[in-house]
Amino acid sequence: MREISVFDVIGPNMIGPSSSHTAGALRIALMARRLVSAPIKKVRFILYGSFARTYKGHGTDRALLGGILGFNAEDKRIRDSYRLATEAGIEYSFEPNTTEQAIHPNTVRIIMEDEAGNGADVVGVSIGGGNALLKQINGIDISITGNYQTMIIMQKDEPGVAAHVTRCFYEENINIAFLNIYRQRKGEIAYCVIEADNELTQSLVEKVKELPLVRQVTVIQL
Amino acid sequence: MFNFTTGSELLEVCAQQQCTIAEAMLEREARYYNTTKEQALARMGHSYEIMKEAVHEGQTEELHSMGGLIGGEAKKISAHRAQTAPLCGSIVSKAMSYAMGVLEVNASMGLIVAAPTAGSSGVIPGVLCTLQEEHGFTDEQMIMALFNAGAVGYLIMYNATVAGAEGGCQAEIGAAAAMAASAAVELMGGTPRQCLDAASSVIGTMLGLVCDPIGGLVEAPCQKRNAVGASNALVCAEMTLSGVGNLIPFDEMVEAMYKVGRSLPYELRETALGGVAATPTACQLCGLCS
Numbered sequence: 001m002r003e004i005s006v007f008d009v010i011g012p013n014m015i016g017p018s019s020s021h022t023a024g025a026l027r028i029a030l031m032a033r034r035l036v037s038a039p040i041k042k043v044r045f046i047l048y049g050s051f052a053r054t055y056k057g058h059g060t061d062r063a064l065l066g067g068i069l070g071f072n073a074e075d076k077r078i079r080d081s082y083r084l085a086t087e088a089g090i091e092y093s094f095e096p097n098t099t100e101q102a103i104h105p106n107t108v109r110i111i112m113e114d115e116a117g118n119g120a121d122v123v124g125v126s127i128g129g130g131n132a133l134l135k136q137i138n139g140i141d142i143s144i145t146g147n148y149q150t151m152i153i154m155q156k157d158e159p160g161v162a163a164h165v166t167r168c169f170y171e172e173n174i175n176i177a178f179l180n181i182y183r184q185r186k187g188e189i190a191y192c193v194i195e196a197d198n199e200l201t202q203s204l205v206e207k208v209k210e211l212p213l214v215r216q217v218t219v220i221q222l
Numbered sequence: 223m224f225n226f227t228t229g230s231e232l233l234e235v236c237a238q239q240q241c242t243i244a245e246a247m248l249e250r251e252a253r254y255y256n257t258t259k260e261q262a263l264a265r266m267g268h269s270y271e272i273m274k275e276a277v278h279e280g281q282t283e284e285l286h287s288m289g290g291l292i293g294g295e296a297k298k299i300s301a302h303r304a305q306t307a308p309l310c311g312s313i314v315s316k317a318m319s320y321a322m323g324v325l326e327v328n329a330s331m332g333l334i335v336a337a338p339t340a341g342s343s344g345v346i347p348g349v350l351c352t353l354q355e356e357h358g359f360t361d362e363q364m365i366m367a368l369f370n371a372g373a374v375g376y377l378i379m380y381n382a383t384v385a386g387a388e389g390g391c392q393a394e395i396g397a398a399a400a401m402a403a404s405a406a407v408e409l410m411g412g413t414p415r416q417c418l419d420a421a422s423s424v425i426g427t428m429l430g431l432v433c434d435p436i437g438g439l440v441e442a443p444c445q446k447r448n449a450v451g452a453s454n455a456l457v458c459a460e461m462t463l464s465g466v467g468n469l470i471p472f473d474e475m476v477e478a479m480y481k482v483g484r485s486l487p488y489e490l491r492e493t494a495l496g497g498v499a500a501t502p503t504a505c506q507l508c509g510l511c512s
Binding site for chain 1: 262265272288328330334335336341346368372384385439440
């Protein structure tokens with residue numbers, strides 16, 4: 001059965017008004033921002049389902065921007081994230097899409113860019129109680145909850161990457177809880193997602209990056 | 223031993239260990255969630271601080287909700303209490319005002335503790351902060367009261383639901399009020415069985431309450447239901463402490479609530495398609511369909 005801590009009942013501590021429409025939205029953006037290594041300068045949010053219909057009244061927009069700014073769920077600055085994003089030189093837009101229906105009600109697509117025009121295109125879903133799921137990165141279906149220390153490795157789909165990565169984890173003495181590799185087409189870009197119990201250190205990240213087939217390493221530790 | 227999953231198991235643990243519900247829940251947390259009692263108490267202390275701050279904000283700040291449907295109600299109740307003897311007595315007046323204020327904080331993107339949900343976040347602080355002020359309980363006692371409330375909420379979550387989308391408002395405000403009633407009984411010296419009796423009474427008196435927020439927003443009628451949830455908790459705690467028993471055991475009442483919740487039509491489970499949300503006036507206020 002499900003495990004329920006007392007803090008799942010008395011909690012989460014969060015900026016209101018809604019765990020699914022505010023706290024969950026924030027969590028999606030907090031995870032997504034990590035996929036862009038340089039400061040984000042431009043971000044488009046495309047909102048679906050209930051997000052598209054009620055985002056203003058639930059502060060979903062402010063929460064999403066707050067996540068891009070790196071605010072955690074208890075941060076009272078989320079209320080002012082429009083102003084703070086502008087001050088940080090971030091250009092943003094919200095585009096409700098009410099025509100596509102076959103999507104989970106609380107879904108957002110976040111398209112981010114840095115100054116040089118590099119970026120990431122991420123789809124996330126708020127799944128209730130402040131929890132969230134990233135389900136697509138740059139068009140490739142993945143599944144990331146952020147409940148563990150997570151490493152996302154963008155790699156060429158060729159032999160040897162998983163062997164290299166698991167060796168790096170072994171050498172740093174970090175236990176892997178889950179490992180999944182997602183790809184769309186053979187031989188192209190794939191995403192290796194590793195969820196671990198311990199903190200993912202900078203030296204681990206550097207080691208993983210040493211293999212030329214590894215294109216980008218992202219760490220999500222919420 | 224402390225891995226109870228029903229109310230009757232919880233009562234057995236309390237009887238065997240000669241402990242309160244709060245102590246049993248704290249022990250459970252320390253044993254199964256990779257933490258120490260000290261850490262869990264400190265973390266709950268932080269949660270209680272947030273609750274107190276939210277109550278304070280609701281009484282003092284000018285709050286504007288995102289949807290514009292609520293704002294300023296908590297202050298009105300308190301102003302009335304200051305000017306005249308309130309009809310419900312000062313404790314109920316205070317509890318309802320505090321509960322409503324926390325909902326205003328929530329609706330204006332302030333910081334709250336979902337207890338058990340954001341939409342029902344006013345009930346527990348409304349009851350507990352009032353009792354602390356009126357009876358002079360220490361913060362340590364209040365933190366234990368939150369563990370008691372957490373035990374009741376956990377049992378409802380485990381065996382039923384606290385989500386409005388699944389069980390209607392009876393599952394959200396109903397759970398919050400059951401948790402608050404149980405905590406109040408323990409604070410006032412009641413036994414573990416009396417705590418669950420009070421919780422059971424609350425659920426039985428809120429059975430069938432639908433979730434029908436105007437515009438789909440956590441504002442109205444949510445705010446008033448938080449006030450009613452807080453008052454209901456106090457009323458049921460009072461009944462129990464007076465020696466009024468409860469015919470239906472807590473576990474059976476939770477199951478009944480779950481069954482009622484599942485038989486509620488889709489329109490009455492947080493979709494804003496029925497109930498208050500579907501009245502002509504609510505439709506005018508909302509603008510969702512336009």
